Amino acid sequence: SYVLTQTPSVSVAPGKTARITCGGSNIGSKSVHWYQQKPGQAPVLVMYYDNDRPSGIPERFSGSNSGNTATLTISRVGAGDEADYYCQVWDRISDHAVFGGGTKLTVL
Amino acid sequence: QVQLQESGPGLVKPSQTLSLTCTVSGGSISSTSYYWTWIRQPAGKGLEWIGRIYISGNTNYNPSLKSRVTISVDTSKNQFSLKLTSVTAADTAVYYCAREGGVEALDIWGQGTMVTVSS
Numbered sequence: 001s002y003v004l005t006q007t008p009s010v011s012v013a014p015g016k017t018a019r020i021t022c023g024g025s026n027i028g029s030k031s032v033h034w035y036q037q038k039p040g041q042a043p044v045l046v047m048y049y050d051n052d053r054p055s056g057i058p059e060r061f062s063g064s065n066s067g068n069t070a071t072l073t074i075s076r077v078g079a080g081d082e083a084d085y086y087c088q089v090w091d092r093i094s095d096h097a098v099f100g101g102g103t104k105l106t107v108l
Numbered sequence: 109q110v111q112l113q114e115s116g117p118g119l120v121k122p123s124q125t126l127s128l129t130c131t132v133s134g135g136s137i138s139s140t141s142y143y144w145t146w147i148r149q150p151a152g153k154g155l156e157w158i159g160r161i162y163i164s165g166n167t168n169y170n171p172s173l174k175s176r177v178t179i180s181v182d183t184s185k186n187q188f189s190l191k192l193t194s195v196t197a198a199d200t201a202v203y204y205c206a207r208e209g210g211v212e213a214l215d216i217w218g219q220g221t222m223v224t225v226s227s
Contacts, residue, residue, distance in 0.1 A: 035155075045215050049211060052211070096168055097157040099155040099157060
């Protein structure tokens with residue numbers, strides 16, 4: 001089964017840029033989606049097809065995907081961005097969706 | 109706008125069957141544009157995709173759960189359902205239903221429902 005690897009935690013100072021990575025074998029050949037989950041809430045889609053933002057998601061959120069790493073970048077980070085972030089792809093071999101283990105973003 | 113709401117027992121005994129329903133409001137579950145999906149999350153842990161169903165009845169399941177999972181759809185009630193058999197404490201989690209939209213991502217989620225497996 002396809003495995004996605006995320007760094008468990010990332011810390012960033014307010015106003016700086018956070019980069020959250022998602023590693024997987026040749027992940028650049030797949031479409032990666034990203035979800036933000038705040039405590040006690042359901043996840044929210046913040047990026048789809050690697051670098052497309054759903055309506056209502058700030059332009060501060062961007063994405064990239066190449067080789068074995070996909071990245072969610074959040075610029076000008078604020079306290080409201082503090083959350084868990086999950087990447088997700090579709091595993092076409094076993095025909096099911098796979099989530100990364102999640103990254104907790106802490107704003108210092 | 110489309111909303112999803114999970115419902116079902118919050119407590120299930122070990123070895124029994126967990127049954128949950130997701131009610132779709134503000135839109136038709138019969139739309140050919142979407143898959144309807146179940147995801148779960150044990151306390152303090154990450155998300156686990158359980159499976160999905162298309163309006164045709166076509167399903168995909170997580171291989172690790174496939175032998176115990178059934179997802180079905182009831183268009184007359186605008187609902188889809190999850191059944192998980194032979195549950196153990198490891199199945200204790202918040203269960204979410206979600207819509208997989210035209211962008212192949214989970215664009216709308218229910219609020220989640222906590223299910224505890226305990227005698």
